Amino acid sequence: MAAPVDFTLTLIISFALLSLVASFVNGGLGYGYSSLSTPLALLVLVNKVINPAYVLLEAGINTFMLALVGVKNIKATYKRALPVIAALVPGVIIGSLILNAVAPLWIRFFVYAVILPLILLQAAGIRKPLRGETAASVPLGLGVGLLYSITTISGPPIALFWNNQGLEQRQFKAAVAQVRIAESYLTCVSYYFLGLFTANSINLFKVISPPVLIGIPLGMFVVSKVAIETFRRVTMAFDAGVVGYGLSAVLPTLFGISHDVSLSLFALVLALDFGLLYRYFKGRAAVVASDGRLDPKDLGGGPPPSGGLSDRGG
Secondary structure, rough: OOOOOOOOOOHHHHHHHHHHHHHHHHHHHHOOHHHHHHHHOOOOOOOOHHHHHHHHHHHHHHHHHHHOOOHHHHHHHHHHHHHHHHHHHHHHHHHHHHHHHOOOOHHHHHHHHHHHHHHHHHHHHOOOOOOHHHHHHHHHOOOOHHHHHHHOOHHHHHHHHHHOOOOHHHHHHHHHHHHHHHHHHHHHHHHHHHOOHHHHHHHHHHHHHHHHHHHHHHHHHHHOOOOHHHHHHHHHHHHHHHHHHHHHHHHHHHHHHHHHHHHHHHHHHHHHHHHHHHHHHHHHHHHHHHHHHHHHHOOOOOOOOOOOOOOOOO
């Protein structure tokens, strides 16, 4: 049995603030709670404590986000989401077993190493539609189920996939929400049968759940006032920096490399991160300079304009 976590006042405040910021992002983008909060939470607690609490919370968040998109958008996307959802099941089962068996430090490394390139791809605004969407949905669902049950993170690969397919903003959020509600419920069931819901996880859930009631509506309000792509790019840039730091922190312990080398890796991630953000704002300024205004698409919805300046919610 795991030792009880001492939820000091400092720990409670830290996780409550982290949950507030992460839910703010989730409210704006329709995803992003775990991809922002898990890398930081792992610096303090292990996955076996974090994951059950986050999965339980995200089951509620995803249900709420799905309800917001409307029946019309769900009907327009559910047939496209079904192949991904069906493929989640084996991935969730395998991932849950891995989480229960593998040492926490290796799980941390897996989280950082897998998520970092996916976040950087989003920060770069890369979009390339897939012609065989149904065929690609099956390996995506399997991989997402595996990734989510091990890390509680799945937003970046799901967002990349549906963004690439050119969904309108609300349909994009509907497709993301359907996959995420399925993965969170399936993972809750899997964790329950493996006995991963402990007192530590329930106590953590009690800390992180109240701030969500403020963060999600606040994120929805802010994203209605600013260009959603700008919101996404800035969020992903910050997230990449967090994950890069986490990766640099775990490498010396696992592989015996020097701290100077690991910090150099972190500096490289930051340089790439800021470079991508600079390129985005420079391109955005060029659009304003040439037209005298921003394209209406910058306020959300519609197909992505050329140059990777789409303002869709993914």
